[in-house]
Amino acid sequence: MGGHTSAILDSLGSQGHLTSIDKDSYSEEIAIKLSLEDKRMRFISGSFGNLEDYFEKNSLDGVLLDLGISSNQLDDPDRGFSFKNSGPLDMRMDQTSSLSAEFWINNASKEEIEKVFKEIAEERQSRKITRLICSKRVESPIKTTKDLVNIVLSSRSGTSKIHTLRNIFRAIRMKVNCELEELSGVLKAAGTVLKVGGRLLVISFHSLEDRTTKRFIQGKDGAGTETIFKLIGGKPLKPDQLEIDNNPRSRSAILRIAEKVI
Structure with missing residues (x-):
């Protein structure tokens, strides 16, 4: 729905750039409107599992993965x-x-x-x-x-x-939607496209997603990559009661943040 995109743009410097990726056609309509309003943003209609197809190695300062589905998707009977x-x-x-x-x-x-x-x-x-x-x-x-x-x-x-x-x-x-396979692929790709010191942020809503993310950050996923991350902030972040009251669907969200070391 563009919430994260808008929030990042509000904090982004004039020389910064933001690329949003989504394969849902409804999200594309929202993203095009945002990109017309702010030239720092561009939108790619596709799968974030193909991250390496869109960016050069060691080129990004940050990657945010929101693994949930939107309220619009949940509420549309079709x-x-x-x-x-x-x-x-x-x-x-x-x-x-x-x-x-x-x-x-x-x-x-x-x-x-x-x-x-x-x-x-x-x-x-x-x-x-x-x-x-x-x-x-x-x-x-x-x-x-x-x-x-x-x-x-x-x-x-x-x-x-x-x-x-x-x-x-x-x-x-x-x-x-091959979500777990795509998550494993995009985590590995994020390690490639992020600069050293770049941040990886993953918002998950399922224990398997969070476990996959945690093991990747710890280097225990068996992928055999040379990239090393360190966890930022200790324990993962979870919504407080006020946020849950305002947005009940956030109750199962878990945010993990890691920084690329090598």
Whole structure:
């Protein structure tokens, strides 16, 4: 929605430059308006996983990665991101991509679906939910968010239903958009394009995202790169209660900051 971009521009010197990257067409419309108002900014329509395609080695002072999805995406029923809205089972960040949540849920193997629900959703009933999905899709394709919600709800009882729905929907979205793979790629790329002394900032909303970021900063990700980072500020930053009250969707956000040493 341009919030981070506007805030950075407000603090950026007259000789500074800011490049924003997003693959969502709605974000592109917002970014073009901002770039017309401020010539220090440019926008690239694409994936931030391709960071090295856009910048030279050791050329940037800072890289900010916001791994969340916007309220606009969540609240638009046609995008299919939220279990609270009835709409097509889409979930594509990039609307030109051929892999939608509907296609994946109806065509992925039982083993793949169960693995996503177990490892990304961290769902204890992953096997049961997967079995129900595979049974239902034989009878008729799972096409809408409501179809999926009804299947998941039929597998659970008690107060854990909303928690399970949230985790299942998020896991499918992360799978369809290859979010964890893209995060690993962009972290490695950030180490290449940042100058020594440059800062890397990552805002994550999921334990796997934060774990991936933490291990990269610590040099324990197994990527085998020569780049070394040091953590800035000790513990990661989390929203305080006032921010959560003003923006409930920030409650799971974690910000880690690191500086490139080598």
